[in-house]
Amino acid sequence: AQSVTQLDSQVPVFEEAPVELRCNYSSSVSVYLFWYVQYPNQGLQLLLKYLSGSTLVKGINGFEAEFNKSQTSFHLRKPSVHISDTAEYFCAVKLYSGGSNYKLTFGKGTLLTVNP
Amino acid sequence: DAMVIQNPRYQVTQFGKPVTLSCSQTLNHNVMYWYQQKSSQAPKLLFHYYDKDFNNEADTPDNFQSRRPNTSFCFLDIRSPGLGDAAMYLCATSKRTGALYNEQFFGPGTRLTVL
Numbered sequence: 402a403q404s405v406t407q408l409d410s411q412v413p414v415f416e417e418a419p420v421e422l423r424c425n426y427s428s429s430v431s432v433y434l435f436w437y438v439q440y441p442n443q444g445l446q447l448l449l450k451y452l453s454g455s456t457l458v459k460g461i462n463g464f465e466a467e468f469n470k471s472q473t474s475f476h477l478r479k480p481s482v483h484i485s486d487t488a489e490y491f492c493a494v495k496l497y498s499g500g501s502n503y504k505l506t507f508g509k510g511t512l513l514t515v516n517p
Numbered sequence: 518d519a520m521v522i523q524n525p526r527y528q529v530t531q532f533g534k535p536v537t538l539s540c541s542q543t544l545n546h547n548v549m550y551w552y553q554q555k556s557s558q559a560p561k562l563l564f565h566y567y568d569k570d571f572n573n574e575a576d577t578p579d580n581f582q583s584r585r586p587n588t589s590f591c592f593l594d595i596r597s598p599g600l601g602d603a604a605m606y607l608c609a610t611s612k613r614t615g616a617l618y619n620e621q622f623f624g625p626g627t628r629l630t631v632l
Contacts, residue, residue, distance in 0.1 A: 442626070444607055444623035505562070509559050
């Protein structure tokens with residue numbers, strides 16, 4: 402079975418500081434990994450995804466993530482955050498759910514709060 | 518712009534009174550999903566349609582039903598809402614081509630309040 406662990410439920414940082422949001426997954430097969438962002442009272446927006454190829458993935462809004470197979474991690478990073486980055490961030494992994502079906506399994510989310 | 522639209526954005530219903538949430542998409546995607554997201558929790562998949570094929574999650578209560586009359590529309594019906602069904606309901610779509618998995622595009626959600 403696959404699962405996703407986001408180690409920090411809340412991460413407070415100051416504006417212009419770097420940030421890393423941690424995500425670990427458990428799986429014995431190849432995986433597709435995603436990071437989504439959710440602003441208050443809105444749906445989820447895809448930040449970036451890893452399907453194959455280069456382990457360093459660049460996404461929107463200056464975010465990037467590195468797929469580390471040996472550590473089964475997919476941490477999200479940004480070198481300098483803005484107030485507008487305040488949101489909930491979800492890590493997700495594609496899960497094979499039988500037959501020809503797949504579904505996303507989400508971590509519990511990390512609330513990033515950027516303070517002035 | 519192609520998008521996923523959910524109506525209404527906010528829905529208030531009474532305990533036990535049936536309610537229907539609507540989702541439409543202009544992306545022409547063949548897969549549509551419904552998620553339930555309770556406060557400060559991750560989205561939880563309820564079910565999805567792959568074209569006309571309905572796929573229910575094993576732990577989705579019978580109180581939740583879905584209809585997909587055509588490619589563009591999908592409805593979530595809650596037959597007898599309980600207080601525990603108050604949540605944000607998210608619709609998502611994706612284009613599935615064979616075994617290739619593509620990312621899901623989410624709508625803005627409908628926040629359901631049960632009085």
